[in-house]
Amino acid sequence: xxxxxxxxxxxxxxxxxxxxxxxxxxxxxxxxxxxxxxxxxxxxxxxxxxxxxxxxxxxxxxxxxxxxxxxxxxxxxxxxxxxxxxxxxxxxxxxxxxxxxxxxxxxxxxxxxxxxxxxxxxxxxxxxxxxxxxxxxxxxxxxxxxxxxxxxxxxxxxxxxxxxxxxxxxxxxxxxxxxxxxxxxxxxxxxxxxxxxxxxxxxxxxxxxxxxxxxxxxxxxxxxxxxxxxxxxxxxxxxxxxxxxxxxxxxxxxxxxxxxxxxxxxxxxxxxxxxxxxxxxxxxxxxxxxxxxxxxxxxxxxxxxxxxxxxxxxxxxxxxxxxxxxxxxxxxxxxxxxxxxxxxxxxxxxxxxxxxxxxxxxxxxxxxxxxxxxxxxxxxxxxxxxxxxxxxxxxxxxxxxxxxxxxxxxxxxxxxxxxxxxxxxxxxxxxxxxxxxxxxxxxxxxxxxxxxxxxxxxxxxxxxxxxxxxxxxxxxxxxxxxxxxxxxxxxxxxxxxxxxxxxxxxxxxxxxxxxxxxxxxxxxxxxxxxxxxxxxxxxxxxxxxxxxxxxxxxxxxxxxxxxxxxxxxxxxxxxxxxxxxxxxxxxxxxxxxxxxxxxxxxxxxxxxxxxxxxxxxxxxxxxxxxxxxxxxxxxxxxxxxxxxxxxxxxxxxxxx
Ligand code: AHR
Numbered sequence: 094x095x096x097x098x099x100x101x102x103x104x105x106x107x108x109x110x111x112x113x114x115x116x117x118x119x120x121x122x123x124x125x126x127x128x129x130x131x132x133x134x135x136x137x138x139x140x141x142x143x144x145x146x147x148x149x150x151x152x153x154x155x156x157x158x159x160x161x162x163x164x165x166x167x168x169x170x171x172x173x174x175x176x177x178x179x180x181x182x183x184x185x186x187x188x189x190x191x192x193x194x195x196x197x198x199x200x201x202x203x204x205x206x207x208x209x210x211x212x213x214x215x216x217x218x219x220x221x222x223x224x225x226x227x228x229x230x231x232x233x234x235x236x237x238x239x240x241x242x243x244x245x246x247x248x249x250x251x252x253x254x255x256x257x258x259x260x261x262x263x264x265x266x267x268x269x270x271x272x273x274x275x276x277x278x279x280x281x282x283x284x285x286x287x288x289x290x291x292x293x294x295x296x297x298x299x300x301x302x303x304x305x306x307x308x309x310x311x312x313x314x315x316x317x318x319x320x321x322x323x324x325x326x327x328x329x330x331x332x333x334x335x336x337x338x339x340x341x342x343x344x345x346x347x348x349x350x351x352x353x354x355x356x357x358x359x360x361x362x363x364x365x366x367x368x369x370x371x372x373x374x375x376x377x378x379x380x381x382x383x384x385x386x387x388x389x390x391x392x393x394x395x396x397x398x399x400x401x402x403x404x405x406x407x408x409x410x411x412x413x414x415x416x417x418x419x420x421x422x423x424x425x426x427x428x429x430x431x432x433x434x435x436x437x438x439x440x441x442x443x444x445x446x447x448x449x450x451x452x453x454x455x456x457x458x459x460x461x462x463x464x465x466x467x468x469x470x471x472x473x474x475x476x477x478x479x480x481x482x483x484x485x486x487x488x489x490x491x492x493x494x495x496x497x498x499x500x501x502x503x504x505x506x507x508x509x510x511x512x513x514x515x516x517x518x519x520x521x522x523x524x525x526x527x528x529x530x531x532x533x534x535x536x537x538x539x540x541x542x543x544x545x546x547x548x549x550x551x552x553x554x555x556x557x558x559x560x561x562x563x564x565x566x567x568x569x570x571x572x573x574x575x576x577x578x579x580x581x582x583x584x585x586x587x588x589x590x591x592x593x594x595x596x597x598x599x600x601x602x603x604x605x606x607x608x609x610x611x612x613x614x615x616x617x618x619x620x621x622x623x624x625x626x627x628x629x630x631x632x633x634x635x636x637x638x639x640x641x642x643x644x645x646x647x648x649x650x651x652x653x654x655x656x657x658x659x660x661x662x663x664x665x666x667x668x669x670x671x672x673x674x675x676x677x678x679x680x681x682x683x684x685x686x687x688x689x690x691x692x693x694x695x696x697x698x699x700x701x702x703x704x705x706x707x708x709x710x711x712x713x714x715x716x717x718x719x720x721x722x723x724x725x726x727x728x729x730x731x732x733x734x735x736x737x738x739x740x741x742x743x744x745x746x747x748x749x
Contacts, residue, residue, distance in 0.1 A: 117686045119689035126587040126635055132593070138328075138360045164371060179191050180193075206277045214274045222295070231287045240269050317389070326383045333403050335407035337408075347379050356374050393456070398423065398460075405463065428486065431443070476518065532556050554593070555611075564608060566608045569623065570704060581658040581673055596611075626701055627701065682732065684733050698724045702736045
């Protein structure tokens, strides 16, 4: 008899004495499972927001990139004569002071084209809503707006009438004649004259919940399908900024779009191997949209705030302790923005944006991947101020980056944990970017964890097939399977692990900086990786209370290592068993379900399996995806064969 709470490598060296048995103690329910155990982590990396989830198709819509015409090109047919200039006198929006002046001398239409985010994805016959702030400076110019395919075919065009000398929002709908993933938007002046233009926008009509200026419906649907317990936002290193000037400032991300001041995205220049010089944050997806998204998909919001530290992989810039006031105030104001009444200062801003009722925010993260005594000092300032005003709010503290990739890794983490055991934030965030073997070997990480300290949030993790920050990392089944093994350990230890999420979330196939990612997209399509389907299998089969599992007998040296966790779904009246077989051979196990109420004779099996190298893709989005089947012959003791390289979720009903 042996227990599966030992490292994988030790397991495989033992010889079998008796048949492999997995006992589930249905009559000994353990810890309650946090509804937030499985969540998601959004960061604007890999064009996850602009060019991704945020459905705006125009890049650099307000001409405020440092190169104001980045993303725009001059359209000047042979007979056209004209000039383009960037102006900033009496702008439409002072927060984004630049605008484009187009002066045309009439011989042919003259103007600009926007390239979108590696093109614009448009679908045949669907409506695309164009809008722009426009004013006429001289002459009697007319404006024509058109969509062209990358190959130069006109997809649709419309003329904007009645341009006056005052900034006015003009709008028109375009319906492309064919579907194109790399279309371009043209803005052409017809006739002689000078026109100013700003806040140029093109949005699909069909967005998530068909909100004007909203989010990409297919991408949100993939998130909603995960039924995530929480959504961590906005990062990630984005929170910190490579320098403090570029940190995430939530107040710049709310209110009218034109008042949201753009900033360079830190992933623009982070990696020499994947530079993205056109990557900026427009904040069209800002903190209001974040809270709204959480509400839409039933996820608890977990905002992360800058704690007066820039990224410690970059400048390490620090705000002196006696100058933290405005940073702390930002945190307090964010809480008021989320939870305050509609007549409070920041609650009023939320109400004006269309949500008078508070959003329910119960927790906040102080800092992202910070470490060292400087972090602990700053954390204490924030914690004191937040708890004084909002004692019920749960605080999330960090333990730096993964031990293997930050200076003095292990010692730093031990130092932070010792501090947190004293300072008692409710939740402590750990990050793991390791190889697949590490994840399987660490399925027992929390079995012997100190249970007297704060609860654990595994706030970023992903198996790296090659190595951290390598452009060669793949989202293959091997990585997903190892994560599944690890996740059984999170679930078994639900008394100490209360939250977890994979990182990063999105990658644009033409514009990514980091891999692996949970979901990949192009301008028209999005798909879940094998890792996504593992997350989904766990999150949609969470259960309410842990049931103890115990392996005995096997394995022989030839047998693969298996991992398991079990839970009871109280509402459905079902026992949920998750088994991960990381080996290349099928494993037949005797399942003994002790103390269950009368079991129904048929149950449901959800299985994910595949070649270890198998990947999903835009063309084959479900190469690795769950397959459901009915299981018959369910009894308190029955045998089940787990496929090679598989995750199986068995749902076994109990009679009421
Ligand atoms: O997930 C990508 C990055 O990895 C995050 O921004 C950061 O927190 C971690 O180092």
